[in-house]
Amino acid sequence: MPTTDTTSPAPTTDPDGRLDRELAGIDALGLAVPSAPNRAKAIWSSAWPKLLAIGIFVGAWQVVVWSHWKDPYILPGPVATFRSLVDNRATLARAAIDTLQRGALGFAIATVIGSIVGLAVAQSRVLRSGVGSMITGLQTMPSIAWFPLAIVLFHLSIWAVLFVVILGAAPSIANGLLTGIDNIPPILLRAGRVLGATGWSALRHVILPAAMPSFVGGLKQGWAFAWRSLLAGELIGAVAGTHALGQVLDADRSFSDYTGMMAAMVTIFIVGVVMDAAVFGQLDRFVRRRHGLIDTAT
Amino acid sequence: MTSALGVVERSAGAPVASHDATPPAIRINGVSKAYGHSGNAVVALDRLTLDVAPGEFVCLVGASGCGKSTLLNIVAGLDSPTQGSVEVTLGRPALMFQESALFPWLGVRRNIELALRLSKVPRNERRSRADALLEMVHLGGFGDKKPHELSGGMRQRGALARALAQRASVLLMDEPFGALDAMTRDILHDELDRLWRENGLSVLFVTHNVREAVRLGDRVVLLSSRPGRVVAEFDVDIDRPRRIDSSEIANAAAAITDRLRAEVRRHADD
Numbered sequence: 369m370p371t372t373d374t375t376s377p378a379p380t381t382d383p384d385g386r387l388d389r390e391l392a393g394i395d396a397l398g399l400a401v402p403s404a405p406n407r408a409k410a411i412w413s414s415a416w417p418k419l420l421a422i423g424i425f426v427g428a429w430q431v432v433v434w435s436h437w438k439d440p441y442i443l444p445g446p447v448a449t450f451r452s453l454v455d456n457r458a459t460l461a462r463a464a465i466d467t468l469q470r471g472a473l474g475f476a477i478a479t480v481i482g483s484i485v486g487l488a489v490a491q492s493r494v495l496r497s498g499v500g501s502m503i504t505g506l507q508t509m510p511s512i513a514w515f516p517l518a519i520v521l522f523h524l525s526i527w528a529v530l531f532v533v534i535l536g537a538a539p540s541i542a543n544g545l546l547t548g549i550d551n552i553p554p555i556l557l558r559a560g561r562v563l564g565a566t567g568w569s570a571l572r573h574v575i576l577p578a579a580m581p582s583f584v585g586g587l588k589q590g591w592a593f594a595w596r597s598l599l600a601g602e603l604i605g606a607v608a609g610t611h612a613l614g615q616v617l618d619a620d621r622s623f624s625d626y627t628g629m630m631a632a633m634v635t636i637f638i639v640g641v642v643m644d645a646a647v648f649g650q651l652d653r654f655v656r657r658r659h660g661l662i663d664t665a666t
Numbered sequence: 667m668t669s670a671l672g673v674v675e676r677s678a679g680a681p682v683a684s685h686d687a688t689p690p691a692i693r694i695n696g697v698s699k700a701y702g703h704s705g706n707a708v709v710a711l712d713r714l715t716l717d718v719a720p721g722e723f724v725c726l727v728g729a730s731g732c733g734k735s736t737l738l739n740i741v742a743g744l745d746s747p748t749q750g751s752v753e754v755t756l757g758r759p760a761l762m763f764q765e766s767a768l769f770p771w772l773g774v775r776r777n778i779e780l781a782l783r784l785s786k787v788p789r790n791e792r793r794s795r796a797d798a799l800l801e802m803v804h805l806g807g808f809g810d811k812k813p814h815e816l817s818g819g820m821r822q823r824g825a826l827a828r829a830l831a832q833r834a835s836v837l838l839m840d841e842p843f844g845a846l847d848a849m850t851r852d853i854l855h856d857e858l859d860r861l862w863r864e865n866g867l868s869v870l871f872v873t874h875n876v877r878e879a880v881r882l883g884d885r886v887v888l889l890s891s892r893p894g895r896v897v898a899e900f901d902v903d904i905d906r907p908r909r910i911d912s913s914e915i916a917n918a919a920a921a922i923t924d925r926l927r928a929e930v931r932r933h934a935d936d
Contacts, residue, residue, distance in 0.1 A: 387860065390853050391804045398817025398850070559767035562742055562760065563832060564784040573780055577771050660770045660814030 444627040452631040460616065460635045467598060467613040468639065470526065474533030475594045481534060482541025482590065483583075489542065490549040500546070506539040511597035515604060524608060529601035536597035537590035544586010548579025584655045588648035595640055613639075672918035673880065673900040689755055690717035691836050691868035692741060697750035698893075699736050710736045712893035713750065720756065720835075723862055723869045725879035725886045727922065729930050733894030734872040738838045741870065756868065759836035760829035764844045766821035768813040774824040775800060775809030781831035799827040802861065819850035823857065830865065837862075839871045843878070852910055855881055859906065876926065877919040881910040886922055890929050898925055 426446045433445035440448070453460065489495045489503070511532050518528040552575065560574035576583075601607070602614020613636055620629035656662050699711040710733040718724045726734050739745040741752050742761040768777045778796040787795060800809050803823040813821050822842055829837060843851040859882065862869055873879050879886045880902055888898045900922055904914045 387853070387856050388804060391857065394850055394853055395804075395808075395817065395820055398819060399815075555763055555765055555767045556769060558739075558744055558761075559763070559769075561744060563781050563828070564758065569784065573784070574769070577769065580771065658771050658812075660812050 442626055444630055448627050449630040449634060452627045453634055456628065456631060459611075460613075460632065463611050463613045463616045463632070464635055464639050466611045467602065468643075470529065470607070470612065471533065471594055471598045474530045474598065475537055475591060477530065478534045478537035478590060478594060479541055479587065482538040482586070483545055485538065486542035486545030486549075486586075490546050503539045503542050503546070506535065507543065507593075509535075511536040511593065512600050514597075515601065515606070518601075519606070524606050526607055528606045529598060532597045532601050533594045536593035540590035540593055541583075541586045544589065545579055545583045547586070548582030549575060551582060552578040581652075581655050581659050581661060584648070584652050588644065588652060591643060591648055592640075595643065599636060671921045672904045672914045673886065673902055673921055676899040676901065688720060691720045691722070691754070691756045692716075692718040692759075692870060693751075693753040693755070694737070694741065695751045695753070697737070697740060697747045697752060699733065699740065699745070700748045709893035711740075711747070712895050714889075714894060714896060715750075716887060716896060718836075718868050718870055720868050721866050723867075723871065723882055723884045725871045725873060725883035726889060727873060727876055727879045727886060727926065728889030728894065729874070729891045729926065731891040731894075732889040733891075734874075734889060735840055737894065738840050738870065738872055742838055754836055756835040758832065758834060759838050760832045760834035761838045762822070762825050762829055762840065762842045764841045766813060766818075766825040768821060768824050768828065770813050773810045773812055774805060774816070774827070777813075777824065778828050778831045781828045785832050796831070799831055802830070803827045803857070817850075818846050819854055822846065822854065826858070826861065830861070835865070835867055837867050837869045839869065841873055842871075844873070844875075851878070855910060856907070858882065859908075876923050877910055877915055880904070880915050880918045880922065881908050888922060888925055888929070891933060897929055898922075 429446050433440060433443060437443070444452075485499070485503070489499050514532045514535050515528070518531045522528040522531060556574060556578055557570070560570050565573050599614050599617075602612040603618055605615075605618065607615065613632060617629060617632040617636070620626070620632055653662070694714060694716040697711055697714045698709065700707040700709045702708055710731075714733075714737065716724075726737070728734055736745065738761065740747050741754065742759055744761075768774065769780070772780065775793075775796045778799050779792045782792045782795055783789075797806075797809065800806050803826055805820060805823055805827065808816060808820065808824075813824065816824065825842070843854055846854065855878070861867070869882075871879070871882060876886075883902050886900045886902060887896055888900070889895065890897045900918075902918060904912075904918065908915060
């Protein structure tokens, strides 16, 4: 515990350091007793339920295959699927990277648009009553329902996919930012104003950082929408001729390579889980911890 | 009236010597604040006039609904009066709340550095000035801690350091110790007393705790409720350092509490 009495700036008003000692004492008593975190234990306690869930799912899959409900050629089991996954890892990895790049581009554009719209709606009463409910409405629109319009507008091109990805992700991102700004404790805004933060500096130093936890939640949800829209778009052939995951999936189906199709689906699932948990989950945890929204004692 | 009670009530409207000598740090001149529209307006403050001299520690006490917080918001420039004017002659005032209102995403030092930045302090001076302010409020070892990692008393000292970072010589405090336990509050009274004297601050301190007001203030101003008006002013004639549990403070507080209770009784028939 650092003692502060050696650096007292004013020996005149506290000659014997009594106040210094008392402050140091009450601070020591007031601080929470830190519990030593056990990293391995923490990782294990969060990992085993996930591993168990995967195990149950794979087991159920295997049971269905063993039941001979369908020919194993039509519905391959987990072992065959994972063998195909390993055999075709280069193709699938390339497809995943191809799809992720497209997703990242669409998501980046959606983030810019969603942030601008969310910010504008948060600041303007007129926009809020006009556009606010529309944003929520857009979120409920299934992304596949946008494709006919997208194809009419952009034909079967990457732009059709990006259009749908952006429409899927941007409302969630805008809503996340809007909710974040709406839920800023008023006292922080007042504190900012008293410190001299107005206009742009209030936005930069107070409003945006304060809205960050909710904004990251919006990003996480936006990515889930973007990923779904993206695969739907790839599957209907909007990006024909590329190595996208959706194309691999569709090609395997048309060539009756159902094991390959299952392997592509497992890849899509893995990429989705990794992006959600590793990327956005970590970002979420980081921001929430930074804001003191995670109880460190537990 | 003698100072046997430790407090001397000023007769209403009596001129005070210091007012003529130097201009006040805060001049609140006939301030009224009404909420709502003319028909069913609620008057929070009614032609309130009050000066705070440079270096003076003034405590405002009153029951609920006396518009204490409204008044501080107006002085801080967060709200505007319906009538009257407020002048703060010694620069932009700093304001402290019952909660620290430290930004939770920044460590205490970064909170102070942001205040320095918003006060246009050059980048290369911010770190050293923030460290000096942390030392001043005895948080030297805790600069990297987030507000939620500190105790309530430490957060309030962090908020005090951030307020001092504004280089404000006028400090407005809205029940800053109201949420703290008695022991911590007692120690922070000593700390505030020290910082006030060392920095020559002019303080307008709002509280509903009469003893706290007498412990800290050079002058205690009693406000009425609905609408808020100045009912009485008391000069606190007790030598510093003061102890909140001394009999002088208790006696002085009792005299003021009697007036406050009489004021509350007036509302019994509302």
